[in-house]
Amino acid sequence: xxxxxxxxxxxxxxxxxxxxxxxxxxxxxxxxxxxKVQAKSEATRAARRxxxxxxxx
Numbered sequence: 001x002x003x004x005x006x007x008x009x010x011x012x013x014x015x016x017x018x019x020x021x022x023x024x025x026x027x028x029x030x031x032x033x034x035x036k037v038q039a040k041s042e043a044t045r046a047a048r049r050x051x052x053x054x055x056x057x
Contacts, residue, residue: 031039
């Protein structure tokens with residue numbers, strides 16, 4: 001039977017959650033302004049193409 005320090009387990013779980021949050025933040029906020037502008041223009045162009053193909057009754 002092994003003894004597990006609950007405090008260490010809690011801290012390890014919190015550290016893992018913090019690392020996951022940091023990875024998400026790097027993806028969301030770690031882009032240059034040029035990359036953000038390009039992504040926004042691609043999204044608007046795709047939305048415009050979709051609207052152009054819509055059939056009006």
